[in-house]
Amino acid sequence: MSTQINKTRRQILGHTFYGTAALFLSQLLFQRNLAMAASKANRIIFVYHPDGVVPHRWHTDAVNNLSESLKPLSPFREHLTLFRGLNLHDPRPGSHPEGVDRLLTGTHNASASIDVVLAEALSGQVLYPHIHLGVESNASEGRDRKISRFHGGIAKPAEDDLGRSFQQFFGQSPRNIQDPDYKLLKQSQKDLESLKTKLGSIEAKKLDQHISTVNAMIKRKQGNEAPNNPNPDRPGLCQNPVGPNGRESTLAEKIQRQMLTIVDAMACGLSHVATLQISHHTSERIVETGEGSMRSHEASHNNADVHTKQKILFNQQIAFLANQLKSRKDPLGSGSMLDHTIVCVITEVANGATHTHEDLPFYLLGGKGVINSGTVIDCRGKTTGSLWASLATSLGVPMNGFGDGAGLIDGLLV
Amino acid sequence: MRLVRAWRTRTPAFLIACLVLLLNSCLKPSEKEPDPPTSETPPTDTVPLPLLVDRGAKLYSENCASCHGVNGEGGVAGQLNDQSACLSCGSLESLSEKISSSMPPNNPQICGKDCAEAITAFMSLEFFSDKSRCDDSSRDLGQRALRMLTNREYLHTVRDLFQLGYDFVPATFPPETRVLGFSTNHSQAVATERKMEDWLAAAHNVVNTADLPAVVACDIHQNPRCFLDTFALKVFRRPLTLEEKSAYGKLAAEDGVAMALKAMLISPNFLYRSEIGTETTDGVYQLDSYEVATALSYMFLETTPDAQLLALAASGELLRPEVIKSQAARLMTLPEAKRMTAQFAVEWLQVDKISQSKADPSILSSSLKEDMLNETKAFFNHVAFHEKGLGFADLFSSDVTMINSRLAGYYGLNHPGSDRYEIISLRDDRRGLLGHGSVLVSTSYPDQTSPIRRGLFVRDRILCQKLPDPPPDADVNVPPPNPSLSTRERFARHNADPSCRDCHKLIDAIGFGMESFDEFGRFRAIENGKPIDTAGVLINLENLGANPSVEYAFTGSAELSHLIAESPKAKQCFALQFYRFSRGVSANASEVCGVNKTSARFADGKQSIQDLMIEMTQTSSFLFRR
Structure with a gap:
């Protein structure tokens, strides 16, 4: 028995009219958004920090009046875009794991996160579609839900090892299709495709991801050149980057090391999308804020002063990242890398003490001429999915919604 | 009709509701009240049972699966596909009430009475009904x-x-x-x-x-x-x-x-x-x-x-x-089988967490941590491969363990004095796995014991009963160590606060019984100058949602271990955990049913651990897939 619909003809016609009008209007808005995003940002870096913030010591209504938590970003006021009224899928309080699950996917359904989707969309232009690094992000079994997700919601672990992170971009053997690895990967690719044909939809997501991984590695062996790499034989030598010294021990030192690797790789045109996951939700990592240092999650519930100090420390690292980007010329355009990069800073809950999912303490840096910066955007209850769609559009990947978020964030794109 | 049968056996009120539903489904459309203009879906009492279940399946998928698992196997939130492991599943009325009043936790208003009844109907049929789960053997197959x-x-x-x-x-x-x-x-x-x-x-x-x-x-x-x-x-x-x-x-x-x-x-x-x-x-x-x-x-x-x-x-x-x-x-x-069983023990009990413990290294060195982990592996294999057929009960009730001289000294036990892991008699309150340093340290904070962690360990790992996370606005602060109070006294507010009590009575009261071991895994009779009180209660051991509840009082870790050793639920859980480990799956409701069937003799205490593991190859789910 199907669901009964007791509606009059007039009601049905009325609904049809409004539906058509809404569709037309939404298309118009979408076209306008596309036109507005004619100039686009070149790259995006997502930076995650755990366990939310102390809202009344974070939020502000003007970039000229930054809160104590945001003070380290003062030198970058004109590059800064703050948000109010931005919600996470559903604004009611939830748990840390729920927040992580929905953070970059914009939905509670098992699906790919925006960084992975953007990496795929922009993969044709680069050798490394997604730079995905972490700082102790895999440190605690059971609390290591990943913010980044493959299709099907499969967790995408970040590379925490500082040396490995650097080596994957700057320690590769010369790119050469005579390299034995090229032949090995080609055979693996053949086997994967054969298996995929045989299995059809069975384990398709697993095999698709495997194929995508092998394809990316093959592509790098084929010698497709990065846009500004002066040395065609070795990727990433354009800036002669210096790797980790092995003495990085504090959280800040490790974060800065991973940030340098990201900036160096992006400066060489190796990738347009990066994600840096700092620790993980309900983190038991002690954040070194001097006297009274505490574990992140413990501070979020027990001590607003220490938690605020921790957030100041995280924002100091973001300022470090911004400085690095600002000090380098953009490889794809005029101005600094910061001008053409969007740094998006996120966390999985708003209020760390009460696990609220509304009025999220996200912010952007950079995206000159594309993102409306130097301001506070009122999102009026829109959800992260709309933010991800807006950022995708700003990168030349037009979307009119992402996850469960419909439409874009009004006033965000220039 | 299977749904009706299942409901009849559990709750007369729902039987009446089902009859009403069935009668309604037989009415001609013209005899029904028209749908309210604002409603997009008809209320449950206008929907035939199969459609109600279908609607419940859709609603479950949209609202519950991301936390409880697509097949109710659990995830962020508790397992639902085993009624005895689910706190709110004691009766279908209580389950429906729980869903409509508080689920999903971040937006309970989106699932009202009709929605909750539909989900309950789906869960009843798909997760709880033995007939649907167990009579059709083709259903307990895993996925290709x-x-x-x-x-x-x-x-x-x-x-x-x-x-x-x-x-x-x-x-x-x-x-x-x-x-x-x-x-x-x-x-x-x-x-x-x-x-x-x-x-x-x-x-x-x-x-x-x-x-x-x-x-x-x-x-x-x-x-x-x-x-x-x-x-x-x-x-x-x-x-x-x-x-x-x-x-x-x-x-x-x-x-x-x-x-x-x-x-x-x-x-x-x-x-x-x-x-x-x-x-x-x-x-x-x-x-x-x-x-x-x-x-x-x-x-x-x-x-x-x-x-x-x-x-x-x-x-x-x-x-x-x-x-x-x-x-x-x-x-x-x-010989290679022993490395598999040892690894199963480690992952089942999650005792490799001990390597991450930040307990004071001047008391608990990394060598001792390794000794403790080795103790658990060696002891598990001692029981699993014992020639005279030791069984599951011995894992918990045994009065011996396998340790080297360093760990024996740490525990205060006699040892012939070598690096070899020897069978050594235990004393005090230390019995079986719950007396292992690896378990005791892994379930403690670096600077204090945790009755909560220890209680949850028993519920989750030993009994496969995953309790829900604290509500979002709960104060989850751990009371800091206080030299004038015992651990039991510091956690007393959980019993005093009604909002905490419902869940914590199922958790803390287990952990209190293990208080004779400190955060370093050492025996203690006194804490902060006060004698340790190891009186504990294990509520609803066999069926988490039982109403009225069934309480098992005990004193000390040894008595708690004895309760677990004799528990059919603990044995069933052990079999399920091994199935998950060996098959690499979370286990859907039908697979849980299949495991319960296969492990029936084991749960009756008539089969050794080795035999259970071998028997797992005789299920249809070993050879067949969907």
């Missing part, structure tokens, strides 16, 4: 799958295939994402670039290190088929297809056997264990004999099939259940 080799499986496989020593390490792989505590769960195992780079590096390392002429034992130039028909078969764990023979034969001829082997080691045919099978009847697939050989070998030995298994696979004999059983029994006699 490709199972990526775990790090341990990869390591053992290449060592065995290429005759490399036990100290050979081909690469440093990143740790697996564990699901429900198990590294073997293949749902989250994907080939990232890091993983692929590691596999590539490992392939070079393995092939360059091995003595290839001795290992391959074929002259590729004189007899190229020898390599493809023998060693290549071992690598892929099945005969190569013609296409594969052509490709790898060409590679071997042009670039050498080493190159062909490296390519094979990064092929999906090596990196994944196939559990795909061949279709037999509608939607049911039977594993082929090589897939069975592989499944058996990795299940018991964590490595590639040996010559005997491959020979039986080639003959087709391995598809016969009695042959499968005799091979399982054979594999359990091999």
